[in-house]
Amino acid sequence: xxxxxxxxxxxxxxxxxxxxxxxxxxxxxxxxxxxxxxxxxxxxxxxxxxxxxxxxxxxxxxxxxxxxxxxxxxxxxxxxxxxxxxxxxxxxxxxxxxxxxxxxxxxxxxxxxxxxxxxxxxxxxxxxxxxxxxxxxxxxxxxxxxxxxxxxxxxxxxxxxxxxxxxxxxxxxxxxxxxxxxxxxxxxxxxxxxxxxxxxxxxxxxxxxxxxxxxxxxxxxxxxxxxxxxxxxxxxxxxxxxxxxxxxxxxxxxxxxxxxxxxxxxxxxxxxxxxxxxxxxxxxxxxxxxxxxxxxxxxxxxxxxxxxxxxxxxxxxxxxxxxxxxxxxxxxxxxxxxxxxxxxxxxxxxxxxxxxxxxxxxxxxxxxxxxxxxxxxxxxxxxxxxxxxxxxxxxxxxxxxxxxxxxxxxxxxxxxxxxxxxxxxxxxxxxxxxxxxxxxxxxxxxxxxxxxxxxxxxxxxxxxxxxxxxxxxxxxxxxxxxxxxxxxxxxxxxxxxxxxxxxxxxxxxxxxxxxxxxxxxxxxxxxxxxxxxxxxxxxxxxxxxxxxxxxxxxxxxxxxxxxxxxxxxxxxxxxxxxxxxxxxxxxxxxxxxxxxxxxxxxxxxxxxxxxxxxx
Amino acid sequence: xxxxxxxxxxxxxxxxxxxxxxxxxxxxxxxxxxxxxxxxxxxxxxxxxxxxxxxxxxxxxxxxxxxxxxxxxxxxxxxxxxxxxxxxxxxxxxxxxxxxxxxxxxxxxxxxxxxxxxxxxxxxxxxxxxxxxxxxxxxxxxxxxxxxxxxxxxxxxx
Numbered sequence: 099x100x101x102x103x104x105x106x107x108x109x110x111x112x113x114x115x116x117x118x119x120x121x122x123x124x125x126x127x128x129x130x131x132x133x134x135x136x137x138x139x140x141x142x143x144x145x146x147x148x149x150x151x152x153x154x155x156x157x158x159x160x161x162x163x164x165x166x167x168x169x170x171x172x173x174x175x176x177x178x179x180x181x182x183x184x185x186x187x188x189x190x191x192x193x194x195x196x197x198x199x200x201x202x203x204x205x206x207x208x209x210x211x212x213x214x215x216x217x218x219x220x221x222x223x224x225x226x227x228x229x230x231x232x233x234x235x236x237x238x239x240x241x242x243x244x245x246x247x248x249x250x251x252x253x254x255x256x257x258x259x260x261x262x263x264x265x266x267x268x269x270x271x272x273x274x275x276x277x278x279x280x281x282x283x284x285x286x287x288x289x290x291x292x293x294x295x296x297x298x299x300x301x302x303x304x305x306x307x308x309x310x311x312x313x314x315x316x317x318x319x320x321x322x323x324x325x326x327x328x329x330x331x332x333x334x335x336x337x338x339x340x341x342x343x344x345x346x347x348x349x350x351x352x353x354x355x356x357x358x359x360x361x362x363x364x365x366x367x368x369x370x371x372x373x374x375x376x377x378x379x380x381x382x383x384x385x386x387x388x389x390x391x392x393x394x395x396x397x398x399x400x401x402x403x404x405x406x407x408x409x410x411x412x413x414x415x416x417x418x419x420x421x422x423x424x425x426x427x428x429x430x431x432x433x434x435x436x437x438x439x440x441x442x443x444x445x446x447x448x449x450x451x452x453x454x455x456x457x458x459x460x461x462x463x464x465x466x467x468x469x470x471x472x473x474x475x476x477x478x479x480x481x482x483x484x485x486x487x488x489x490x491x492x493x494x495x496x497x498x499x500x501x502x503x504x505x506x507x508x509x510x511x512x513x514x515x516x517x518x519x520x521x522x523x524x525x526x527x528x529x530x531x532x533x534x535x536x537x538x539x540x541x542x543x544x545x546x547x548x549x550x551x552x553x554x555x556x557x558x559x560x561x562x563x564x565x566x567x568x569x570x571x572x573x574x575x576x577x578x579x580x581x582x583x584x585x586x587x588x589x590x591x592x593x594x595x596x597x598x599x600x601x602x603x604x605x606x607x608x609x610x611x612x613x614x615x616x617x618x619x620x621x622x623x624x625x626x627x628x629x630x631x632x633x634x635x636x637x638x639x640x641x642x643x644x645x646x647x648x649x650x651x652x653x654x655x656x657x658x659x660x661x662x663x664x665x666x667x668x669x670x671x672x673x674x675x676x677x678x679x680x681x682x683x684x685x686x687x688x689x690x691x692x693x694x695x696x697x698x699x700x701x702x703x704x705x706x707x708x709x710x711x712x713x
Numbered sequence: 714x715x716x717x718x719x720x721x722x723x724x725x726x727x728x729x730x731x732x733x734x735x736x737x738x739x740x741x742x743x744x745x746x747x748x749x750x751x752x753x754x755x756x757x758x759x760x761x762x763x764x765x766x767x768x769x770x771x772x773x774x775x776x777x778x779x780x781x782x783x784x785x786x787x788x789x790x791x792x793x794x795x796x797x798x799x800x801x802x803x804x805x806x807x808x809x810x811x812x813x814x815x816x817x818x819x820x821x822x823x824x825x826x827x828x829x830x831x832x833x834x835x836x837x838x839x840x841x842x843x844x845x846x847x848x849x850x851x852x853x854x855x856x857x858x859x860x861x862x863x864x865x866x867x868x869x870x871x
Contacts, residue, residue, distance in 0.1 A: 316737075405759075
């Protein structure tokens with residue numbers, strides 16, 4: 099119940115689409131979205147497949163609570179094998195597209211093969227067809243959405259698409275829906291582009307109606323919305339400041355990676371913070387932040403809608419950027435700003451707009467640029483090579499290089515390969531701030547020990563969203579732990595990873611977990627889907643999903659050696675702040691993490707663990 | 714006391730909880746496409762505006778209907794479509810200046826907001842009180858208070 103019960107399988111090579119019943123047994127054991135989509139992927143592709151070959155598949159998946167009145171019920175996940183990392187990729191997005199797919203009557207769409215020419219998929223309730231996209235190829239995400247709404251004569255159609263970056267093989271190209279919501283990480287947009295698939299346009303009018311106990315569902319979802327409303331983070335901090343509420347907090351903790359992790363505090367953090375976004379500019383007397391915005395069904399509304407200063411050098415002759423659009427959230431503000439030492443808020447907004455317009459992950463882009471700037475300052479890269487002088491702090495270099503990267507021009511082509519490949523090419527692989535080839539987000543593993551372990555063990559490479567121990571280590575949710583202490587963190591990381599996998603698979607947003615635990619998710623799923631989804635069952639489902647992803651990666655060739663952090667985090671102590679003198683204690687934590695997981699000393703799930711989780 | 718829906722676009726976040734509540738109340742499904750209240754997202758300005766029937770006193774739709782399928786609920790003041798009488802001629806959709814009464818292909822009838830019999834589901838669902846259900850005579854009270862505040866809450870002149 100609450101699943102649509104139907105999946106759409108699209109063979110791009112043959113140009114055909116067909117409807118299949120959802121595997122109901124898997125829905126019971128892997129729930130939906132991340133878990134269920136990943137189960138289909140690992141069951142259908144060879145783990146060693148070349149991610150950019152036709153043999154890879156890519157899946158858009160909703161969860162059982164997507165498209166319902168449960169708060170934040172608008173999420174979907176894009177799942178494939180990543181060209182950036184070679185590991186399983188699983189990127190989650192909000193906006194309105196996921197709910198539209200579900201309301202059209204589909205739980206997920208699986209694409210296989212490769213189209214001979216550019217196509218897009220048009221879904222109108224039960225009917226689905228591949229259509230020619232020759233006129234859309236080479237267009238941005240924003241142009242693609244506008245052109246599809248016009249040509250389909252339907253202003254209410256929702257679009258999930260790639261821009262030029264995904265077409266041109268930028269290895270961290272994103273899938274973007276509703277103009278500025280992103281399934282951002284691991285290059286899911288790159289895989290979409292490799293298949294000559296430009297967009298999925300969806301219109302769903304049927305709705306989500308098969309709730310198991312509608313009366314109980316309405317009652318419990320209202321109760322849980324009240325918890326979100328009454329909570330300081332989800333009821334006040336996030337709607338008012340967005341995720342940017344963290345910028346000054348993390349900087350004061352000495353956990354804000356700065357200038358490619360050379361430093362852990364950014365002297366200009368306040369200039370790129372939530373407070374700065376809300377302060378009127380000298381130039382035009384207006385604040386950059388216009389308002390907040392919710393995704394489908396979300397009663398938190400952390401999204402930022404911003405307007406750039408029209409007189410700023412980046413856009414003064416480009417009126418197409420003067421209107422309101424998606425603004426800076428914390429990760430983008432950090433990656434484009436502190437990671438490069440850039441403190442000009444307007445340039446950061448310009449860069450985040452281009453990331454959305456052409457579809458790239460601002461975290462991987464910004465972090466790769468940080469490595470480029472370090473190599474420039476070391477004299478390894480020259481102004482001639484890069485096309486501009488690129489010292490840390492240069493807003494001009496950021497603006498120029500984001501244009502070059504999204505358009506795959508000049509040195510932007512090299513930045514588009516990510517920091518692991520770029521630093522290796524120039525002989526300094528240790529300067530790549532990545533795990534499994536994916537760039538770190540906005541927390542330093544020296545000042546927050548648990549997040550370092552979470553990065554090293556994340557199934558999709560460096561990532562904060564796979565086990566956000568920052569909640570506990572910084573914000574005290576659900577219990578406060580000491581960020582500088584490594585004891586106890588292996589168990590904490592495991593608990594966060596498993597619970598997050600369950601939340602990600604429900605169709606709801608992980609940001610609810612600032613106020614909710616699995617005990618709040620369970621009764622909503624029970625009312626919608628079935629009594630069996632107790633808190634304990636959800637813990638088990640989450641752990642099962644984690645181990646399934648891990649086994650895919652192991653079969654793809656990953657080993658214990660890949661559960662690693664760069665030397666900088668392990669041997670160069672933090673220079674300032676509360677963590678001064680500290681490095682990340684990964685070597686202490688990793689064996690204990692394996693033990694807590696029920697894995698052998700090489701990081702492989704034991705027979706007992708596999709049996710316990712019915713893998 | 715008669716009440717009306719009062720909409721404050723400044724408070725709307727675009728979450729569409731109102732649209733889901735409306736479709737669930739009337740059709741038992743979460744389907745924004747079936748909602749009688751619609752939220753419009755003006756992307757260039759960042760503004761989100763919920764819009765639905767304001768229950769006109771001299772209702773154009775009611776007067777235009779050739780079969781008298783639209784009547785006033787005396788308790789709530791809502792103009793209500795009687796589906797057993799409606800013939801789907803759509804004249805009301807032409808008469809309404811605001812576009813808030815619309816044809817439904819699946820039923821062959823028109824639909825419009827009926828205030829849910831006096832307990833509007835959209836109001837309960839709205840997380841930010843952008844949609845409220847208040848005294849029809851005093852929809853301006855909140856705004857009056859805002860301006861009165863300039864006098865009432867300022868420190869006394871020295």
